[in-house]
Amino acid sequence: MQVEYTKMFIDGSWCDSDSGETFENINAANGETIARIPLAGHSDVDRAVQAAARAQREWARWTPAERGRVLRRAAQLLRENVEEIARLESLDTGRPIQETPEADVESGAACLEYFGGIAAGIEGEYGDLSRAFYYTRREPLGVCAGIGAWNYPLQIACWKSAPALATGNAMVFKPAELTPLTATRLAAIYREAGLPDGLFNVVHGFAETGQAMTEHHGVAKVSFTGEAGTGKKVMGSAAGTLKQVTMELGGKSPLVIFADANIDEAVSAAMMANFYSQGEICTNGTRVFVDASIEEEFLERLRQRTEKLKLGDPMNPDTQVGPLISKEHMEVVLGYMEDGKASSARLVTGGERATGGELDKGAWVLPTIFAGCSDDMEIVREEIFGPVMSVLTFDDEDEVLRRANDTEYGLAAGLFTRDLTRAHRVAAALQAGVVWVNSYNVTPIEMPFGGVKGSGIGRENGHAAIEFYTQRKSVYVELEGVDCAYD
C-alpha cells in the first residue's frame, strides 16, 4: 500500500524536520518498513508552537458557529474517505480492518461532528447581585499540546483536537512514534475542511519531542494519552510552566459478573473487553470476577468462543485478531503469559505466540485466558495491554467490591446482573471513571470519558471536555457606584 501522509504538518505546510533526521515506521504484520518519518527536534516544535499561537489569536475571534462549521465539514470528509483512512489505520496499528472503519474513522467523525455541533451552544453564567451583576466568559487556553498513544491514533487525535478547536484553541499534536500516519492524514482533512493554517499542527518523534512540547513556554495545556508512568513524567515537566493537564492513562479494570447475569452476554462482554484490538485498549476489563457458582459454565462457553477467533492479516475482512503493535511489545506480553503459566493460575487457552505461515513474520499472540487467578498475581495487578484475561471467582458483593477496587488504577469497570438495585449500588461503589452496566467498552462521544486514581486527570468527550479546554473569566459589573471605605 502506497502511503502518502508521512511528513510533519506545520503552519499549513507539509515539511521535513530541520535536522533532516528520520525514523522508521514498521508494519507490525510483516516487519516491513512502511515509511520514513521526520523526527522533530526543539526547533520544529518551536516553529509549530509559534504558528499555532499566531493562528489561535485570529481563530478565537471567529464565532463558535463558524468554528463548528469547519469541524462538521471535516467530519463529513472523514466519512467520505472512510475506506482509505481505515486501511491506513489498520496498516499502521495492525488492528483488523473489521474494526477500523467504525471504531476509528466513524468514531473520529462522530467526535468532530459532536464538538462542531455544540460549539455554538457553549455558554457562560450570569449572576444577579442586585446592585451589581457578574457574568462569566469561557475563554480558550491558547496553544494546546496533544500527545497520543499508539492503539487508537486517529481517535485520540480527534478526541483531543475537536474540543480544543471548537473552543478557540490551536493544537500541536504528536502521535505515538509507532503510529504516525492517521493523525497526519487528519491534518489534511482539516485543511480540506477549511481550517486555517497553523491551527492543527502535527510533529513526529519520541519522548524527547514530547518533552519539547511539555516544556515549551508557549504551550498552555497538555492533553496526554499513554502509560501511567509516562503521564507522571509529562505532568512533572508541565508543572515547570504551570500548564493545565489532562491525563488519559492506563488501567487494570474489573469486570464483575454476578450469578444472575445473562451468561452469554457476559461472555460476549468479557471477550470484547479483552480481545478486541488484540487487547490493546486502556479500558479493558482484564480482571474478570465471576461468581463462583457460575464459573464453570462461564469458562466453558468463554473458552469455546475464544478458540474460534480468527487470527490473520489485518487487511483480510475475516480477521478478528491482528498482530500486536511491535515485536518488542509482543515480548512484553509473552513475558506476562510466562508469569501466568509459572503461577498457580490455570491456563484455559492460549498462552503463547501464534505461529505458522504469515504469522511468523509478525507479532501475533494467542488470545489467552487464565482461570483460578488470585489478586496478588502479576498478571492480575499489572496492565499487560495485550489479549490476556485473568478470571477470578468471588462469593459475595462486599468481597468483590473490595477486591475490584484494590488497584492503583481507576479507569473503567463493568458489571453484569439482572438485579436493578444491585447494578446501581455496585456502579456507585466501583472506583472508576466509567462503569458499564450489562455492557463493556462502549464509548459514545456524548459520554464523559476518563479515569480516577492512577488512571488519569480530567475528562474527554461530552460537555465535560469543554471544561478542560477553556478557562472561566468572571466579569463583575457595578450598577450603583463604588462602596468606598475611605473619605
Ligand code: NAD
Ligand atoms: P507511552 O506512555 O509509552 O507513550 C505515549 C506517548 O507519550 C507517545 O506519543 C510517546 O512518544 C510520548 N512520550 C513518551 N515519553 C514522553 C515524555 N517523557 N514526555 C512527553 N511525551 C512522551 O504509551 P503507549 O505505549 O504509546 O500507549 C499505551 C498506554 O496508553 C497504555 O498504558 C494505555 O492504557 C494507555 N492509553 C490510555 C488511554 C486513555 O484514554 N486512558 C487510551 C489509550 C491508551
